[in-house]
Amino acid sequence: MLAELLAYPFMVNALLAGTAVAVTAPVLGWFVVLRRQSFVAHTLGVLAFPGAAGAVFIGLPAAVGYYAGAVTGAAVLARGPDTAGESARTGVVHAAALACGLLLARLYSGMLPQTTSLLFGSFLGISRAQVQLTALVGVLVLAVLAAVWRPLTLVSHDRALARSRGVPVTALDTLALGLVAMVVAAASGVTGALLVFALLVTPAATARCLTSRAVVGVPVAVAVAVTVTWGSLAAAFVTDTPPGGYLATASFVAYAAALVVGRVRR
């Protein structure tokens, strides 16, 4: 079974890229959950869609568009904490992005079958170069996170205290969103733009139900994400369906179980 799975190069590529994303995304997701930026993260994921559609429209590879779209979105949205006006603006950017994506996809025309794979992911089209890019982005993001871990934790918990201590709050906010954009773009290739959540937020939320200590929680989140990714890619291979559905379902099951366990222990 395993040997049969690994006999296909595209499957090996998918597993490698999936693992790279599954190791990186939950670490960053820990902060996304802490900072309550799920909606912003989702919006960045969605921005990858017009990015990719636009890139294909002008003849560039879709991967370039993923990154360009998500990073542009982070630059637009990087403005402090989530208040009422803020989340409304995020929503407007979100809707505008989807509308632009649709417009570009329609203008390009003939991209309709690909639209679903942009939105819901695919394990077939991952090239060796994409695996390398994903791994590179993962290492980069983890290195930056390790460097700013303590100040970023402080900013996420208590902005006023961080500011009074001279921590560059705005710069860290922007940096965090930029990192989310990079990871979301990397994950979009595997899970699709709409289901990035399943790897970014849900595993971290699962871990946070069980513990609030990062030393324990982050490894738990990574373990959940890696298990879920491998399982879903295998299931997708066997049943010939997009892996996004299995990913979302499996990580939701983990989250629900952790929620129940957390309630019971408390």
Place this chain on the structure above:
Amino acid sequence: MTSVLAGVAIAVTSGLLGWFVVLRRQVFAGDALGHVALPGALAAAVLGVDVRLGLLVATVGLGCLLALLGERARADDVTIGSTFALVLGAGVFLLARLAAESGRGGAPARRAEDGAAAARSLFGSIVGIGRADALVATAVAGGVAVAVVAIARPLLVASLDPDRAAARGVPVRLLGFVFLGLLGAAAGQAGQAVGALLALGLLVAPAAAAHLLTRRPFLGLTLSAAIAAVSTLAGLGISAVAAGVPGSAAVILCACLAYGAAALLGRLGRAPVSRSAGRRRPPSSRCSAGTPPGAGSGARRWSRPAGPRAR
């Protein structure tokens, strides 16, 4: 003609509900409810039930579920995100299932056709609504709009200051529940018109623009509904004139442009407005959390102090 009528009715309802969505900071919930229209419609197609019914059941059902999961009938953003990832995941399964069923005929062309059908349920087409569908949509949208107007006053009080409302005997939790249910119905309808992915735009963009332009509740509600209706008409007009521009994208882009114009207007007019209306709101930025109590009457105060954190 009927499709234009339905589009305007849906837009007005979305504008009214959207105003409360922005006020209650439930933008993310609105987004999730809009997306759920996709698996709802697909599930109905697989089961062979009427698609409109599946769509409404799914959106209203998820609305009630989110209300149940959240404290005081407001769901936490992680809960919303995980739930709707699950729901979209289910949509992917159903999509694959539909493709497999019709693919049994064998031709790859049919698969492409299914891709087109999926894209249609994701991105909608106002022009494609049939006469009967349009009438049903108009009726549902009208009913939701009447319901919103009927509960507007208690809902406003409950949204602005839940504690005071509860002390006065307003059923805050029940209102939250009803609100999410209505939002589900509206999102389902909007999903039918502009698609599951773009429903959010119709809900949020006109409402956010209205919030930027005025803070008076009933003027804001009217303005929001008006902006939504005008963007729908303008979007439909553009797509009728310019071939190849999808109607739903044009509608949403018009609404987003209205938001951009409102943001510009607000920025230009901020200095004089804050001088003349200074007694009404504190001079700090327009959505600072933690406005001092008594800075305005309950209904005029824009922002609530941040509630207790869930975890």
